[in-house]
Amino acid sequence: MTTEPTATPPGPWHPDPMRQQRADHTLADLLALPDDAPRVELLDGVFQVMPFPTLGHQSIPLLLAAWLLRHAAGNLRVSQALGVGLSFNTSRQPDILLCRASVPSDRSTLRPSDVVLAVEIVSPSTRRIDRFAKPGEYAAAGIPFYWRIEQDPVHVYAYRIGDRVGPGGERQYELVADGADVIELAEPFDIKLPVAEITP
Incomplete structure (x- = not known):
């Protein structure tokens, strides 16, 4: 045998x-x-x-995605955990993003020009990256809007590309609104977001 x-x-x-x-x-x-x-x-x-997210961290993007699906303009599409190729050797995955509705559904990596808004939920393990590294990278790649959401308590910081130029010649974000109660913005669409609706 x-x-x-x-x-x-x-x-x-x-x-x-x-x-x-x-x-x-x-x-x-x-x-x-x-x-x-x-x-x-x-x-x-x-x-x-990427580190494993906590339950609280995951709840905020789910609630925000649901809110955006109900309120975002028709020319925008909501997505989660989709890669954005920022250069030939760098790709990030925002917790939530709004991209142009015209982007084909079979794409697994987006170009910066496809993305209108990138959102990051800050955790203790990603604090420095979400507050400093990612907004710099997103702005340099030309993504027009960036939101940073802090936890405990939930607080939204909304940024848009401004005229300010960084030391490397890249454009930078400027803060346009922040709050723990209501965020009101005219771009990328008319927004009146009660922060309680994205708070677990």
């Missing part, structure tokens, strides 16, 4: 350590990730595994 060798299943996906050191991953590598890959962002050629 002979026994056939059994195939050893491959282990879980992990990034190539040499390419991580060289920081030479690209958007093409990101799009080619296998189905078992964790949720990652690509920053300057390096894959970064």
